[in-house]
Amino acid sequence: MPPLSSLDEQALKELIAAELQSARDRSLGLTTEALDEPELTAQVSPLMSPLVWDLAHVGNYEELWLLRAAAGIEPMRPEIDDLYDAFEHPRVERPSLPLLPPEEAREYIATVRAKVLDSLDAVRFDGSGPLTTGGFVYGMVVQHEHQHDETMLATHQLRKGAPALLDPPETPAPARDTVPADEVLIEAGPFEMGTSDDPWAYDNERPGHVVDLPAYYIDTEPVTNAAYLAFMEAGGYDDPQWWHPKGWEWRCAKGKRAPAFWTREAGQWLRRRFGKLEPVPLDEPVQHVCWYEADAYARWAGKRLPTEAEWEKAARWDPVAARSRRYPWGDEYEEGRANLGQRMLHPSPAGSFPSGASAYGVRRMLGDVWEWTSTDFHGYPGFRWFPYKEYSEVFFGHEYKVLRGGSWATHPLAVRGTFRNWDYPIRRQIFTGFRLARDAAEPPARPSGGN
Structure with a gap:
């Protein structure tokens, strides 16, 4: 388009x-x-x-x-x-x-x-x-x-106890290849965040403004089920040192020990997906985790969640052209570059959609799973609500965390590199996952297992 x-x-x-x-x-x-x-x-x-x-x-x-x-x-x-x-x-x-x-x-x-x-x-x-x-x-x-x-x-x-009603459309399997590195370096420097000229952008995406960031590393891919399972098997849900205090309170009060819709039977982890019970696919991005779970995993892995600005620079900035793109791959939407619009009814496996990579080689930043960031939801400098306050402004504050990138369920017209989503840090029913980042000067304590 x-x-x-x-x-x-x-x-x-x-x-x-x-x-x-x-x-x-x-x-x-x-x-x-x-x-x-x-x-x-x-x-x-x-x-x-x-x-x-x-x-x-x-x-x-x-x-x-x-x-x-x-x-x-x-x-x-x-x-x-x-x-x-x-x-x-x-x-x-x-x-x-x-x-x-x-x-x-x-x-x-x-x-x-x-x-x-x-x-x-x-x-x-x-x-x-x-x-x-x-x-x-x-x-x-x-x-x-x-x-x-x-x-x-x-x-x-x-929906529980009801027959499965949704079947994925008949689409060819996405192109896959080997991911060359677990993380990539994003060099220090300014970039243009947000937009002032996208005709269908929402008020919270505006105005475009320059943000200057120090150098950092960001994961090439979202964290997978296999990597998250390693956190679980290492006792991640039982060790408060990895958890935000409010997250630990939530985990203990709710008794959570796995992503939503996961269950363990006969020594195997299964997930319920639209009424069907199936083995957890280890090479897909982990899905249905809340912000507190993502944050705990990041601490355990010796990394952190990216800030919203770090996420957007890795997704949109073209350092050669010195400009931001509308999508990671360019300014026009092209089918086959991202898992969007219900094409698969689940996230795609690691290595998928290599043609959708950003200028830095960061993959699957649109589609598959919404990605938690460390940033509270707020307006950009110079923000003005339009056309009504209740779309964005009434939600500004520390109660909500920003999510980026859309999911497999998001329609292409409803997401772009500047699009901002937000939710409470306890929410798990939405199609959420995450990727990790770290300061350029700080080596990770252990591999984050993004691939």
Whole structure:
């Protein structure tokens, strides 16, 4: 896909219409086309909404921003705005709300979509307003739906005692080769972090600004299941010296001794993946670990989690051209360079997607697993919220840790080298893993086992 800024208005509108349809096909495939009404209205975990809430919410969000705000069309269902306001009702409360039943929700979002497409031609992307310049608000809605689709996948993963419903698409196995080194040196110096000119970037990715970093090493690959298992077998979950005090409190209170969805049977570690029990694949990145687990592993390995700035420089900076890229490999998205968009329904094995490496040779920085960083979520210097405070600003603070890079479940349009995710450090239901870093002057105590 070419850079959005290179498209004329008509080509951009055609892209928007196609991407709106792609997101909707995905949403329906994870809800009304996969489950019956009792499963759509049930809450599988207090961490997640009933799937029928997510379905109507994406339509209500689309109505708010693309019909009312962008096209100036009168509200269709103002009485349901409160029900689908994510900030009015926490997830644990949503099953008790008078939600639209599945069929009515599907009819509502279809009607919204038809009106959006009918009104698209009349909306101008000529810079007359910040919402529509470059098609921003349409890109925001497409990304929002794909983000909820990833949330829906996490809900499917949490379903217990139900038959498996999701099968991976038939795609060829990714290209693999031998990773030349466990870690690479990122030289000291400045780089441009964030963006000021990406038309669909969110407010927390802006503005672009220069950050000067000392030299450091970063792992070429995410930490694998095999490496994490070595930490477990070495007693990592039993030794408080490796744990942040709040992490040790969490581990003891919850009794955790392995990543989420792992179980040990007959001397073998198994994982539950969308209703199927299977041996833990040792060469895949470890997944479903919280920040405290990642931090404990890093201490045990004699390294640390990278800062957000270190992660982004390793992913985006081209030291030869002295500029930041949109993706690790360049400015255009190209299929086959990353494990994104549900192509495999699991992370790819070590050595995969060599063509997706960054200029420094760091691999799989987009896709596979979201990667925890050591950084608290905050705004960049000069941050201004847009178009609403509740997307980013209300979450700024030490309670949330930044994640980068997307996962196998993230759609390509909903992630780029500047994209920032965040969550509580105890969260494990999301598709999270990590890679390690260290100061250039400090040798590691033991190999981190990234490969």
